[in-house]
Amino acid sequence: MPVAPTLTTTKPSGRGKGSSIFEMDVIGRDDLRYWGKKLTDPISSVEDKWRLVPAFLQTKGLVKQHIDSFNYFIETDIKNILAANAEVDSDVDPGFRMRFVDIRVKKPQGRDTQNSVTYDLTPHECRLRDVTYAGNIEVDIEYVRGKQWVRKKNLEVGRMPIMLRSSRCVLTGKSAEDVVRDGECPLDPGGYFVIRGTEKVILIQEQLSKNRIIVETDRMGFINAAVTSSTHEKKSKTNVVYGKGGKCTLKFNSLNSEVPIIIVMRAMGVESDREIAELICGSDKTFLELLAPSFEDVSKLHIHTQLQALDFIGSKMKAPMLSGRPFGSRPLKRDPVAEAKDLLATTILAHVETEEVGGVVNLRPKCVYVALMVRRCLSAVRDGGVVDDRDFVGNKRLELAGQLLSLLFEDLFKTWISSIKRTVDTNLKRANRTALYDPVTAVTQTSRLLTDGMFRSISSGNWNVKRFKMERAGVTQVLSRLSFVSALGMLTRISSQFEKTRKVSGPRSLQTSQWGMLCPSDTPEGEACGLVKNLALMTHITTDSEEAPVKRLLFILGVEDVNLLTGSDLHNDP
Numbered sequence: 247m248p249v250a251p252t253l254t255t256t257k258p259s260g261r262g263k264g265s266s267i268f269e270m271d272v273i274g275r276d277d278l279r280y281w282g283k284k285l286t287d288p289i290s291s292v293e294d295k296w297r298l299v300p301a302f303l304q305t306k307g308l309v310k311q312h313i314d315s316f317n318y319f320i321e322t323d324i325k326n327i328l329a330a331n332a333e334v335d336s337d338v339d340p341g342f343r344m345r346f347v348d349i350r351v352k353k354p355q356g357r358d359t360q361n362s363v364t365y366d367l368t369p370h371e372c373r374l375r376d377v378t379y380a381g382n383i384e385v386d387i388e389y390v391r392g393k394q395w396v397r398k399k400n401l402e403v404g405r406m407p408i409m410l411r412s413s414r415c416v417l418t419g420k421s422a423e424d425v426v427r428d429g430e431c432p433l434d435p436g437g438y439f440v441i442r443g444t445e446k447v448i449l450i451q452e453q454l455s456k457n458r459i460i461v462e463t464d465r466m467g468f469i470n471a472a473v474t475s476s477t478h479e480k481k482s483k484t485n486v487v488y489g490k491g492g493k494c495t496l497k498f499n500s501l502n503s504e505v506p507i508i509i510v511m512r513a514m515g516v517e518s519d520r521e522i523a524e525l526i527c528g529s530d531k532t533f534l535e536l537l538a539p540s541f542e543d544v545s546k547l548h549i550h551t552q553l554q555a556l557d558f559i560g561s562k563m564k565a566p567m568l569s570g571r572p573f574g575s576r577p578l579k580r581d582p583v584a585e586a587k588d589l590l591a592t593t594i595l596a597h598v599e600t601e602e603v604g605g606v607v608n609l610r611p612k613c614v615y616v617a618l619m620v621r622r623c624l625s626a627v628r629d630g631g632v633v634d635d636r637d638f639v640g641n642k643r644l645e646l647a648g649q650l651l652s653l654l655f656e657d658l659f660k661t662w663i664s665s666i667k668r669t670v671d672t673n674l675k676r677a678n679r680t681a682l683y684d685p686v687t688a689v690t691q692t693s694r695l696l697t698d699g700m701f702r703s704i705s706s707g708n709w710n711v712k713r714f715k716m717e718r719a720g721v722t723q724v725l726s727r728l729s730f731v732s733a734l735g736m737l738t739r740i741s742s743q744f745e746k747t748r749k750v751s752g753p754r755s756l757q758t759s760q761w762g763m764l765c766p767s768d769t770p771e772g773e774a775c776g777l778v779k780n781l782a783l784m785t786h787i788t789t790d791s792e793e794a795p796v797k798r799l800l801f802i803l804g805v806e807d808v809n810l811l812t813g814s815d816l817h818n819d820p
Contacts, residue, residue, distance in 0.1 A: 302317060302784060309411075309437030311735045311787040312448075313710065315648030316409040318790050320351045323652045328385075330478040331663055332522040334685075338674040339521040344389035344685055345399070351406045352381045353414050366416040369440050371430030376443030381414055387689060391682050398686055403662075404696030407704055409647065437647075437737050438725050441705045445725035449741040450702070451645040451718075451783075456596040460641060461622045461634045469626045469633070471619040473595065478656065480596035481714055484617065488623040492539035496616070501562045507620055508544040513555035514590060514613035524813025525759035526624070533624045542661055610662065614808050614816070637752055639759040644740065650709065651700075657711040658699040660672060665692045667775025717742070736753035740764070746773040753777060 248737040279285070281297050286620050289295055317424045328349045337341040342445035356367035372805020383404045415436065417425055438447045452725045454460065456476040464470045469488040475481065485516040486507060495504035519541060520597075529535035549555050591600055591607045626633050634641055648653045669688040703709055708723040721740065726732040744753045754776025756766055768780040808816075 248347050263282055281770045299783070305437055305591075306786070308734055308783075309435045311450075311645050312437035312737065313409065314335075315646035315789045316651070317413045317648070319648035319652050320342050320406065320412070320414060322350055322353065322792065323648065324655065325791065326478050327652065327656045327659055331660060334663060334667055334670070336667070336670050336674055338671045342390060342670065342674065342683075344387060347386040347388055348703045349385045351383055351408075351414055353381055353416055354381045354408055365662075367418060368375055368430070369410055372440045373443050373445075376405060378405070378442055379403065379410070380407045380697075380701075382406075383696065385689070387686075393685065401686065401689055403689060403693040404700070407439045407441060407700055409437060410434070411441055414472065415655065433730070435734065435737065439602065441701060443707075445727070446704050446707075447725050447736050447739075448647040448650055448722050449720075449736075449739050450787075451721065452642055452742045452779075453645060454636065454643055454739050456642060457645045458641070459619055459622055461632070461638070462636065463625050463633060469623045471623045471626075473619065475596040477596050480593055482593050484595050484619075486537075488620075488627055491543075492536060493543050493765075494537065494540045494620055494623065496594075500564055500589060500593065501559070502564055503562055505559055505562055505649050506540060506544050506547075508540055509547070509549055509555045509558055509588075509617065511613050511616055512549065512608035513552060513559055513586060514611050515552055516610070516615070517550065517552055521813065522617075525816070526620045526813070527616060528580035528813055528817030530817075532628055535619065535626055536624045537620075544801075556583045556586040559589070560584075563589065568697040606715065610809050613642065615677075617773050617813075637755070637757055639757060639763060646787065646789065652710060653711055653714075653716075655696075656701055658696050660713065662692060662695045665695060735768070738785075740779045740781065742777040742779075744777055746777055 270758075280301070281294070283294070289298065292369040325348070328346050332346045334344040354372075356371065357365045367379065369379050371377075382402050384400050385403050386397065386399045387401060388395050390396075400476075411418060411434075412587075417428065417430060417436070420428070425432045431553050438445050440446075454474070459471055459473050461469065461471045464487070468490070471486045472483060474483045483499070486493050487497055487504065489495060489504075494507040496507050496510045497504050508519075508522060511525070516522055523537065523541075526537060537611055538696070547558070559579075561606055563582070563585055565580075587607065590609055590612065596617055598615050601608050601613060602625060613783050643775075666685070666688050669692065671687055673683055704722050707720050709716065709718040709721045723736065726736050743754060744750075758768070758774075760779075763782055763785050765780040765782050769776055770778055773803065791792045
């Protein structure tokens with residue numbers, strides 16, 4: 247019978263004592279041992295917990311969240327952004343078609359003095375030469391030329407700053423000896439960028455959770471359920487307000503005024519008052535009494551069908567701002583029903599997916615979500631204690647480097663697509679064209695827009711995203727090299743979006759929900775006190791992941807399709 251191997255390695259001290267030797271006996275899959283104990287044994291004493299810290303840091307490290315986030319961005323998220331903005335059409339020539347097929351980020355490459363031979367560019371060389379550690383962004387495109395599709399591959403459209411120790415970094419996968427040979431420290435954790443020779447860190451940004459209902463009291467004292475929807479196609483904020491006289495309404499930027507919530511649910515396909523009441527209240531009589539004024543208000547408007555409700559919402563919509571229309575020309579004729587359908591399907595609650603069946607969009611999932619928002623409002627009216635606390639850690643999300651770069655790249659990519667479209671239209675307008683137009687030059691000539699935008703934002707720390715009116719300053723900072731610990735401290739620092747000059751104690755206070763996740767003592771003095779925080783030693787931040795496998799797993803585990811459930815099923819009524 248073969249003897250199980252014994253792994254012997256050196257254990258770094260947990261509390262400043264000298265190093266010692268420990269053994270991990272591999273006796274079988276269910277009987278791994280660490281310090282003479284099984285991995286399934288309870289960890290009761292403080293000494294046992296301290297012994298696990300070196301093993302945790304060796305396998306995970308302190309900046310794994312930054313690296314995982316950036317890897318997800320350049321491997322998955324950037325492809326999703328491309329897919330959402332792949333088509334480029336022309337207003338001049340309806341026959342012109344172009345689409346982006348694929349996008350990828352390459353490893354940083356340098357060229358010799360003759361610009362002929364390429365080699366792996368190291369971060370150390372970038373620091374010495376005051377250049378940016380960045381890799382080329384390459385795309386594949388297809389376009390119609392004449393009457394046939396033409397495909398062009400590996401077009402360079404810009405450069406992407408590369409995070410050290412990420413999957414695109416030249417140091418990844420190298421041994422300690424090779425890393426030293428490249429002029430780097432093997433103990434350097436990475437997780438930062440080199441921009442024009444300067445080391446820059448994208449600080450972790452703390453903000454309210456997206457795609458999650460937050461119930462709070464507004465300035466007028468009314469209960470408000472708000473959700474900020476965020477997808478690659480749309481970003482919007484939807485509010486359900488339990489307002490004056492107990493009337494429940496929906497508030498949205500594209501609407502001139504608030505719309506009664508019953509009309510919104512009717513426009514989404516649930517016409518029966520009984521079914522609406524069931525979806526919101528179930529069999530709870532208290533909720534029914536609180537919702538009664540909303541039904542009375544709608545009955546006076548005599549809106550009973552889905553078509554009437556859509557027409558009502560369409561009449562409340564703001565006129566679209568159309569660019570390119572001649573000054574003084576008559577406004578285009580609007581179809582309120584079609585506009586209301588489009589608003590409900592694509593913009594309101596954009597994160598709730600809808601399916602088109604037989605040319606008709608099924609809005610029932612959104613209707614169920616609106617009913618949940620109304621129910622949360624009614625719960626808060628009945629019991630003020632269920633109002634959400636904005637400072638509770640569960641209502642916060644930490645934006646890492648990957649998410650912030652994704653937001654910036656998406657905005658720059660859309661601007662770049664618009665500039666390509668303008669260039670194509672300008673060339674197609676020329677009457678004296680003798681040859682078929684090739685859009686490859688339009689793609690490559692405007693590529694500085696992506697490069698300059700990414701470099702400028704990381705270098706200055708100003709994150710300006712025009713589409714969402716987002717203007718943030720101080721997102722990046724120069725990496726502190728006063729000591730090894732100070733560098734690690736910067737990589738785990740959390741910056742809040744709350745204004746530092748405001749004298750409000752709530753966001754600065756130590757929350758009990760932060761226990762074990764945020765360091766209770768490591769915060770600066772002065773106006774930034776409590777707003778700039780640090781992660782605890784063993785905090786793990788989950789990064790984005792693909793949604794489709796999670797959905798499949800949930801259905802396998804028994805989650806039911808919301809389209810097949812009634813109101814009483816949703817609320818477990820007998």
